Amino acid sequence: MKTIVLGPPGTGKTTTLLNEVDKYLKQTDPDKIGYFSFTQKAAHEARDRAMSKFNFSEDDLPYFRTLHSLAFRRLGIRKDEVMQRRHYEDLGKKANLIVDYHEYENEHTGLFTTKSDILRIIQLAKLRGITPEEQFKKHEHTQLVDIKVLKQFSHDLNQYKKDYNLIDFTDMITEFVKMDRSPRFDVVFIDEAQDLSRSQWQMARSIWDKTQDTYIAGDDDQAIFKWAGADVDSFIAQKGKVMQLTQSYRIPQVVHDIASKIVNKIQHRLPKEWRPKTQRGLLSYYDEFKQINMKQGNWLVLARTKFMLADIEETLYSQGLYYQNKFKTNKEQDLYKAVIDWENVRKGVNINYDQVVRIASYMSQNHFEKQSLKYMDKDGMYGLPELRERQWLRTDKIWYEAFDQAPSRSIRYIRRMRENGEKLNSSPRIVLSTIHGVKGGEQDNVVLLTDLSRNTQINYEKNPDDENRLFYVGATRTKTHLHIVRPKDNYKGYKI
Numbered sequence: 001m002k003t004i005v006l007g008p009p010g011t012g013k014t015t016t017l018l019n020e021v022d023k024y025l026k027q028t029d030p031d032k033i034g035y036f037s038f039t040q041k042a043a044h045e046a047r048d049r050a051m052s053k054f055n056f057s058e059d060d061l062p063y064f065r066t067l068h069s070l071a072f073r074r075l076g077i078r079k080d081e082v083m084q085r086r087h088y089e090d091l092g093k094k095a096n097l098i099v100d101y102h103e104y105e106n107e108h109t110g111l112f113t114t115k116s117d118i119l120r121i122i123q124l125a126k127l128r129g130i131t132p133e134e135q136f137k138k139h140e141h142t143q144l145v146d147i148k149v150l151k152q153f154s155h156d157l158n159q160y161k162k163d164y165n166l167i168d169f170t171d172m173i174t175e176f177v178k179m180d181r182s183p184r185f186d187v188v189f190i191d192e193a194q195d196l197s198r199s200q201w202q203m204a205r206s207i208w209d210k211t212q213d214t215y216i217a218g219d220d221d222q223a224i225f226k227w228a229g230a231d232v233d234s235f236i237a238q239k240g241k242v243m244q245l246t247q248s249y250r251i252p253q254v255v256h257d258i259a260s261k262i263v264n265k266i267q268h269r270l271p272k273e274w275r276p277k278t279q280r281g282l283l284s285y286y287d288e289f290k291q292i293n294m295k296q297g298n299w300l301v302l303a304r305t306k307f308m309l310a311d312i313e314e315t316l317y318s319q320g321l322y323y324q325n326k327f328k329t330n331k332e333q334d335l336y337k338a339v340i341d342w343e344n345v346r347k348g349v350n351i352n353y354d355q356v357v358r359i360a361s362y363m364s365q366n367h368f369e370k371q372s373l374k375y376m377d378k379d380g381m382y383g384l385p386e387l388r389e390r391q392w393l394r395t396d397k398i399w400y401e402a403f404d405q406a407p408s409r410s411i412r413y414i415r416r417m418r419e420n421g422e423k424l425n426s427s428p429r430i431v432l433s434t435i436h437g438v439k440g441g442e443q444d445n446v447v448l449l450t451d452l453s454r455n456t457q458i459n460y461e462k463n464p465d466d467e468n469r470l471f472y473v474g475a476t477r478t479k480t481h482l483h484i485v486r487p488k489d490n491y492k493g494y495k496i
Helices: 013-025 040-054 067-075 085-095 117-128 132-136 147-164 169-179 198-208 232-236 253-263 306-319 333-346 353-360 370-375 384-389 408-419 454-462 464-475
Strands: 002-006 033-037 064-066 187-191 213-218 241-244 282-286 299-303 323-325 430-434 443-449 478-485
Touching (some): 002 013, 013 040, 013 213, 033 040, 040 064, 040 187, 117 132, 187 198, 253 478, 353 370, 454 464
16 A cells, blocks of 8 residues: 655654654564665664664664665665766766766765756756657756767767766666566655656655555655756655645744745645644845844755855854855864864863864964974873973964964954854854755744846746745745845845
8 A cells, every 4th residue: 555645844754754664663574664765864864763762773774775775785786886976077078078976965866966967968868767869858958058969978978887887876776677676575665755756766666566555755845856857746646545744843823824825836736734833933024134133043044056155154254153054164164173172272171182283283383383293192182281391382372362374364253253152162053055955954043045046037937836846945944933035136036
């Protein structure tokens, strides 16, 4: 029997599946249960819960994983046989094309990002089970693509994989289905199903065709990965017993009202009734991001595309607020640690060799004898008296005076953060992300930027359902207070 677990944001779809897993684990061998999710995070959450509740080891639950991970395991593929970014770059050099490629968020989902529309066309075609020429005719690419170059590169890519005995993520799925490599399960669970590609749906069917019971959980209104091959139509078309979840445990009333206005714009969807939690919640509108007071609380700042976060970063930096851009490595994080290390040393705390090296890197020779580092015991612990006594350390000034090699801009930023009461030894309060990058997340305060790039504006006009789903997901990350920043251009942007 097939059961469709259908639920809007915060209604507990994954929890519902996990409760069903609990029931089956009481009567079924754990290796007869298949739990497959679009992301590693969800699959591992299910596995960890089962391990904790029933005292299982990881080896006892071999089939709690992503579909790609299952294919990888069942086909007996080695890691060095999988196409990596370096392979695409190597092929690109030979073809004089930019073909960078990396798996989306390293989640083993099969989703990808690339700067090359030629590679994007080829990969989308494979995910959708059509030819590159057919995908080309859909006109979903933004670059000028020559059909002859496309055909040649598609041929070169296939030949490259043959020559070097390589396989890509979509090939794994195709081979799994072709070779009928699915184990036999008593029950199969598929979470986040609205994000599966057409080829992944084929794999999922090959799995549940051999099982007694199947549970499929998802929400078509949250299907936001169409750009990378996700096939929401296959989810909508699923037949079976429907388990409708109606109570959201995340969304307050005013956010529910806004979210409902957005979701009702979607033309092609399954109808759903759902209720908010009892809290009223808050909703605020702004003409500019800098009008928002973010000095307290935890925040998600969500934009449509990555480049729109640059101005936001600059504003937060100038205000001395502790933030993290999800798509960038914080180069100042090492300096934050050095500041904490130095302050601990001045308080009488001993630090290890690596911490000494870190603080020394921000000091000139006038403050720290760099040659001394090579003579220090790498397993030793060091305090201020010992460092000064051996004349390795020549200062005990406050950090912003002692760190005379640190960038002055960074020093000003950290001092401003300290004045604002920010805690450098904790995670940043404010996280910047695209809406795609935070799917599944939630936060008390959510800032939703409604500006659209030229390309997304064009897509919005052509395919309004795509943008409606995306901003629905963005708004429903909110637990308490939704902050909406109106578009800079009244004639462009997403209107809420």
